[in-house]
Amino acid sequence: MNWQRDRRYNEGMSGQNDRLANWHRIKLLIAALLLFVLLAWFGWRLVLGPVEARGARQVRVRVPDNCTGRQVAVLLKEAGIIRSASAFVVYSRLYNLEQQLKAGYYVFYTNQSLPEIAGQLVRGSNAQLAVTIPEGYTLAQIAALxxxxxxxxxxxFWQQVSRGEFSYPYLxxxxxxxxxxxGYLFPDTYLFSSDMPVREVIATMLQRFDQVNRELDLEKKxxxxxxxxxxxxxxxxxxxREARLDSERPLIAGVIYNRLQKGMPLxxxxxxxxxxxxxxxxVYYKDLTVDSPYNTYRHKGLPPGPIAMPGRASLLAAAQPASTPYLYYVARPDGSHAFAADLTTHERNKRMYQQ
Structure with a gap:
């Protein structure tokens, strides 16, 4: 009878030990699960957080039309303003934002969180872009810019340039x-919104030309x-297009007027x-044979129209040229010019500086 009692006691102790072991395993599993959840939560907060917690760099991003959420995420990751493209995709799908992301130009900062960036994309473009039209650019270069x-x-762009209606008397x-x-899209730095119609972009540059035209009184001059x-x-x-130094612009204008007065090709x-x-x-000799009314080697007088967008200094030089005996100039290696009043001096300058 004693062995039966001992057996029941041992079986009871074994069952208790099993229950304790199972409970220990359950606690370990719960702890591991809690740790996993905690790490996942911290990881999620990390990828949602700003790229730079301190300081802020400004980053401009253009989101093209018809971009998917994944494509937007890749753009933002490549621009360096989110930590994870996958996190952006998950977040935008989780909150049903993927179909609400809007195309346009944006200004973001590297201390913005992913939710802030996503909200900005839902609200739409916030950027006004500073666009600089350099002096001496042609219409073709402006179109590309x-x-x-x-x-x-x-x-x-070319449709508006060719046939757009702009109510400026000088046109x-x-x-x-x-x-x-x-010649009439004045070179300057402009603030354009990303959704501004091309006609308004062109009209803004024409308006700036009109302002400079009035300030310098160009028509009277x-x-x-x-x-x-x-x-x-x-x-x-x-x-x-010819001058590099502002101080030489009136001299070059004077040479042009002197040659026009003498009936010389420019x-x-x-x-x-x-x-x-x-x-x-x-420019090579073979280039000088190009058949065009703009080729001032083949045709005397001024070309049919401007060949670039002149800035204020060149406009002023054309309106108030230097009184000079010069008829020729040749470029020096440093961008300045050597001027001459006669062909002999000019040829000497060419041998000196063009070799």
Whole structure:
């Protein structure tokens, strides 16, 4: 009988030990699960947090039309403003934001959290982009710049340039066509919103030209020289493309007027490049034969119109040229020019500086 009692006692103790072991395993499992949840929570908070907790760098991002949530996430990750593209996708799906993300230009900061960035994308574009039109740019270069920075379609740009209606008196009488506004989109830095219609973009630059035109009283100064405003802008564009130093702009304008007065061909290399339609570091003799009314080696007088967008200094030089005996100039290696009043001196300058 004792062995039966001992057996029951041992079985009871064994069952109790098993229950204790099971309970210990359950506690370990619960602890591991809690630890996993805690780590996952901290990890989730980490990937949702800002890339830089201290300080803030400004980052501009363009979200194209018809982007998926995954594509937007990749753009943001590549721009360095979120920690994880996958986390952005999960977050946007979890909160049903994926179909609400809007295309456009955005300004983000590296101390923004992922939820803040997602909310900004849902609200829509907040960016005004600073777009700089450099002095001496042509219409073709401006078209490429606006496409790159504002997403302006080249076709829409050229349609407005050729046939857009702009109510500025200085544009009256200009022939329609792709070169109509050459010289009149004033080079400056502008703030454009990402959704601004291309017509308004162009009108803003024309308005700036109108302001400078009035400030410098260009039409009256052109009339004093027996020129139309269009001819004055053409001279200014030649100066813009030829001069590198502001101090030389009135001198180069003086050379142009002197050659026009004497009936000499202007022989401005920049007009040849414009006729060729591409930039080259050096103009060769074969280039001078290009058949174009803009080629001032083949045709005397001014070209039909401006060849670039002149800035204020070039406009002022064309309106108030230096009184000079010079008829020639040649570029030095440092970008300045050597001027000459006669062909012999000019040829000597060419041998000195062009070799």
């Amino acid at each position: 606006l496409q790159q920075q504002l997403g302006v379609a080249p076709g829409a 009256r009488g200009l022939p329609s066509g792709p070169r109509r506004l050459e 052109a009339a004093r020289r027996g020129l139309t405003l269009h001819q004055l802008i053409t001279v200014a564009s030649l100066v813009e 022989q401005v290399d920049a007009t040849v490049l414009y006729a060729l339609g591409r930039h080259k570091e050096k």
